Amino acid sequence: MGKNIQLPRGTYDVLPEQSAKWQEVEQKINELCRLYQYKEIRTPVFEHTELFQRGVGDTTDIVQKEMYTFQDRGDRSLTLRPEGTASVVRSYVENKLFGLPDQPVKLSYMGPMFRYERPQAGRTRQFVQFGVEAIGSKDPAIDAEVISLAMEVYRSVGLKQLRLVINSLGDTESRIAHKEALIKHFEPRIDEFCGDCQSRLTKNPLRILDCKVDRNHELMATAPSLADYLNEESQVYFDGVKGYLEALGIDYVVDPNLVRGLDYYNHTAFEIMSDAEGFGAITTLCGGGRYNGLVEDLGGPESPGIGFAMSIERLLLALEMEKVEIGQSADLEVYVVAMDESTKKKAFTVVRDLRANGISADMDFNGRKVKAQMKSADRKGAAYVIVIGETELESGKVALKYMATGEQQELEFEAIAGAILENR
CATH class of the missing domain: 3.40.50.800 (Anticodon-binding domain)
Known part of the structure; x- marks a missing residue:
């Protein structure tokens, strides 16, 4: 007998008794997308590496450390997609969806993503993400609709212990004022921080607040808050989003330290956490936010967008923690x-x-x-x-x-x- 070949580290097989659960989750998601009118888009599993360097951002951990990048036979640099938004926006620009009479264009996707990370519970190197993008509107009501759809996915499968956390990252003007304040705050003692934080200082100091290595450094607690630098326009927008969430009866917590790990976010940022016992350190089920400059960065006209992405693996883990049973109906007649x-x-x-x-x-x-x-x-x-x-x-x-x-x-x-x- 030949030597056993095992699956690569950080991947897993979905066996038949598990796949019934996946199918039920997928059915519920497809039905919600139909109700909310988010139409499915399917993009390639690999793209030109430059798309993610520009779309996700050079200073992010994803681009610097986690991408599966390879040269093909034509000596082109290609990357297995680490997230879904950049590909969807690339397609929106390439297929001139900004020319459609009905805006925003509401899109949904589901499929495997790839990141070279240290595997742990709820975090694998190949994982399945469901996400939506609404591109072509800067109405705070669409932000609330996108958040509401994410919450509804979790409710539809029977999860109850959920917490929605929101923040405003402000517009470009607010971000620049805050960035300068952060550089001023961290610069005198930046040599006490890790190498990543040192390289982020001038490029993207907001990411320092997201650092896992230095999170207990005393300067973290006293760092200037973005909330203090929001200009009037950004504040009005954020109040609008909160007002629509309240109209929908969706509870939320404002967390001024929520920044999200990708460079393209501005204005609304949000995460949905699981409060289920035994979930472990990574309690985030879903994250998203507004990206008003991304379409322009990828060569399109000004088209503000908002979206979210959720890991199906984490959703299934949350079901396990809350002891919710799904996928039981595939019996033989x-x-x-x-x-x-x-x-x-x-x-x-x-x-x-x-x-x-x-x-x-x-x-x-x-x-x-x-x-x-x-x-x-x-x-x-x-x-x-x-x-x-x-x-x-x-x-x-x-x-x-x-x-x-x-x-x-x-x-x-x-x-x-x-x-x-x-x-x-």
Whole structure:
């Protein structure tokens, strides 16, 4: 026997009993997107590396440390996508969606993303993200709609212990004033901070506040707050977002230290946390915010946007912590037992006919005896069992047995599907 090959570190297999949960989550998400009118967009799994350098930002951890980048045979630098927004905005610009008469363009996506990180609970190197982008409106109401959709996803699967945290990162003018104050604050003692923070000082000092290494440094607690530098326009916008959230009855907490890890955010930033016990250190389920300059950075006209991304793995982890069961409904309806080889062909066509009527059906493919087949039907949780022997073939009638009560109903072969559909 050859040597076992195992899956790469930081990846995992979704086995059939788990995939039923994934499918239920995906169905609920698709239904909510339909209700909210966010249309699906599918972009490539890899893009030109420059897209993420420009779109996500050179000073971010993602671009500096976490991307899977490779040269292809044409010597082009390509990167497996580490997040979804840059690709969606690239597509919005490339396909001139800004020219559509109805703005904002409301888009949703779901698929694998890739980051080279240290694997831990709820954080893997390949992970699935669901996200939405609403591009082409700077109305605070669309910010509230996007946040409301994210909250609704978690509620729809039965999560209750949720906390919405919001902040305003202000417009460009407010950001520049705050940036200068931060540089002034950290510069005299920057040599006490890690190398990452030192390189961020002049490029993007806001990211220093997000540092995991130096989070307990005394200067962190006294750093100037962005809230003190919001100009009137930014304050009015933020009040508008809060007003719409209140109108929807959505509770929130304002956290002036919430900055989000990507360079393109401004104005509204938000995170949804799980307060479930035993969740561990990373409690963020979902993050998002407004990015009013990103479309221009990627070569498009001025088109303000807002979006969020959520990890499906973290959502499933939160369900586990809150002990919410989903994905239970994939049970088998009918197991067809063939008494011997001579009746197997009839059993095979009965299974086909049931499936053609939208009824899940299965049979034995290992030549087992009737008793072993009945055990298999039981293990698979079949609601009904049909046994086909010589007698049934000759009479054209068969007994449909309801497993829960042991009741039997004698039916002609053609009437089986109708009887099951009637009892559903």
